[in-house]
Amino acid sequence: MGKPRSPAGRAALLHARLEKEYDAHCELVHGNAFELLVATILSAQCTDVRVNATTPALFDYYPDSSAMASAELAHLEELVRSTGFYRNKAKNLRRMANQLLDSHNGEVPESRKDLVELAGVGRKTANVIRSVAFGLPGLPVDTHVGRLARRLCLTDEEDPERIEMVLNPLIPEKERGEFSLRLILHGRQVCFARKPSCDVCLLNDFCPSAFMV
Ligand code: SF4
Structure with a gap:
């Protein structure tokens, strides 16, 4: 399969790859x-x-x-x-x-x-x-989600609410929360703000920013 050319294509591939890689979980311990x-x-x-x-x-x-x-x-x-x-x-x-x-x-x-x-x-x-x-639709945009969305060229927005508005239609409603959690994990573990580890990144074959940051 060739590289996806549109934001929608990149978002779909990103979503599928991260889903295989990360167990989506909230790292804040809570009982209710x-x-x-x-x-x-x-x-x-x-x-x-x-x-x-x-x-x-x-x-x-x-x-x-x-x-x-x-x-x-x-x-x-x-x-x-x-x-x-x-x-x-x-x-x-x-x-x-x-x-x-x-x-x-x-x-x-x-x-x-x-x-x-x-x-x-x-x-x-x-x-x-x-x-x-x-378990309701909701796509939290933090600093990791914003950075990855820009590096993957899904948006060039800086404002979290605008980023959310761009991402929402690209991800099925029920999966938005898990998508955000996985992006956060990838941002924390691989796609660092400074010196992202593109050499070991599972997105480096289609990420427009690979080896360029
Ligand atoms: S290839 Fe590099 S810039 Fe792109 S998502 Fe992976 S670590 Fe981040």
Whole structure:
């Protein structure tokens, strides 16, 4: 088979290759949608490893929205301090928990519109919750997804929401979350921001940026 010439052709081949290579999984440890929401809020500007080291103690004290809604702010700050930006994160967690109680019977909502109204939740986090916790369509665009989409010449956009709009029609609805998770794994393990390992990359026979970065 020749090299795909269109973005749609490259996206289809990319999707098929990554599917064979990577088990799509979210690296944030969680037991339910609330825990995933908290972990994802904490993961801003922080590694998943550090978040995973932080959340067990946090969930021991505050396992659900009603416990977290009445937390002492200073205690929340102390528990999430190691994830960085801890004052803002603690404030957002408590506010988010109160919003869940006030507007959603204490539960995490499924709709993107409701999710992005929660404190600390942007479009990327909403898409993580939708796709990972609920199995709904959602294509989170982080720095890895954006970089790979540009290197594969699927888009030249920089803005995450615009990138998502370009990628969405290229990937079947139900598979968008897993596609994003696999792109993130490939970005972390092979297609590094600096010095990507094109020599060992399973996409190097059709990636327009191969050996050029
Ligand atoms: S060939 Fe190189 S630039 Fe292209 S996806 Fe692979 S590692 Fe990234």
